[in-house]
Amino acid sequence: xxxxxxxxxxxxxxxxxxxxxxxxxxxxxxxxxxxxxxxxxxxxxxxxxxxxxxxxxxxxxxxxxxxxxxxxxxxxxxxxxxxxxxxxxxxxxxxxxxxxxxxxxxxxxxxxxxxxxxxxxxxxxxxxxxxxxxxxxxxxxxxxxxxxxxxxxxxxxxxxxxxxxxxxxxxxxxxxxxxxxxxxxxxxxxxxxxxxxxxxxxxxxxxxxxxxxxxx
Numbered sequence: 001x002x003x004x005x006x007x008x009x010x011x012x013x014x015x016x017x018x019x020x021x022x023x024x025x026x027x028x029x030x031x032x033x034x035x036x037x038x039x040x041x042x043x044x045x046x047x048x049x050x051x052x053x054x055x056x057x058x059x060x061x062x063x064x065x066x067x068x069x070x071x072x073x074x075x076x077x078x079x080x081x082x083x084x085x086x087x088x089x090x091x092x093x094x095x096x097x098x099x100x101x102x103x104x105x106x107x108x109x110x111x112x113x114x115x116x117x118x119x120x121x122x123x124x125x126x127x128x129x130x131x132x133x134x135x136x137x138x139x140x141x142x143x144x145x146x147x148x149x150x151x152x153x154x155x156x157x158x159x160x161x162x163x164x165x166x167x168x169x170x171x172x173x174x175x176x177x178x179x180x181x182x183x184x185x186x187x188x189x190x191x192x193x194x195x196x197x198x199x200x201x202x203x204x205x206x207x208x209x210x211x212x213x214x215x216x
Contacts, residue, residue: 009041011048016041053185060185061192076188097176111149112158121201122147122165130164130198131174132189139167152179152202164198 008015021037022045028034038045053060113121127136129147136147150166151158154176166174170189174182183190183198 007037009044010039011044012041014041057185064185064188064190110158111151111163113149113160113163117160118149118163121149121160121163124201125165125197128165129167129170130194130201131166131170131183131187133191133194134167134169136165143168150174152198161202161204164201 004018006015006017007021009021018037020041020043022042023035023037026034026036040048111118122136127147128134129139130150134142140146145168147165147167148171150164150171152162152164156162179198183195
């Protein structure tokens, strides 16, 4: 196998380079190590996984919840992020979406929010990142930055109707993606509770919250 440069995908039948297949190291009974390549290509595996997630949403969310509680969860995220960088995923996305980036830069601006409004926004989200749930003190300690004002929709308003607290890591990973596209069941930090809370806030729940706090 190690001398081959390509192989046939058992699912789609196409002959593709070996780097189009997921692989991992295995050891034979005699101790000899070798690289094993999955019979299906990455593209077929991704399509099958996406289909399964859609057809088994509740099971997938249950798996995600248990995975998020695992102590190695953050380590897995770092490995996945490193792999994407090595595969030039982000640069490829940039070159395929140059107009989107240009539009983002034109719209990227600061929120027009005073200190009291920002304080209430963070209080609504329990002083945690609206996406991953990391608290502000931990974010400062581990990431070097406090929570900051996140434009949920890049072409949205600059007031509280389009602002949630976000940690540096989530802001970086969200990048120019649409928030519902990025913060979906595929996101390891996704929970239905956090998703619904963001939606409520954006749907003017912030007005009810501020009124309840007797700020206005």
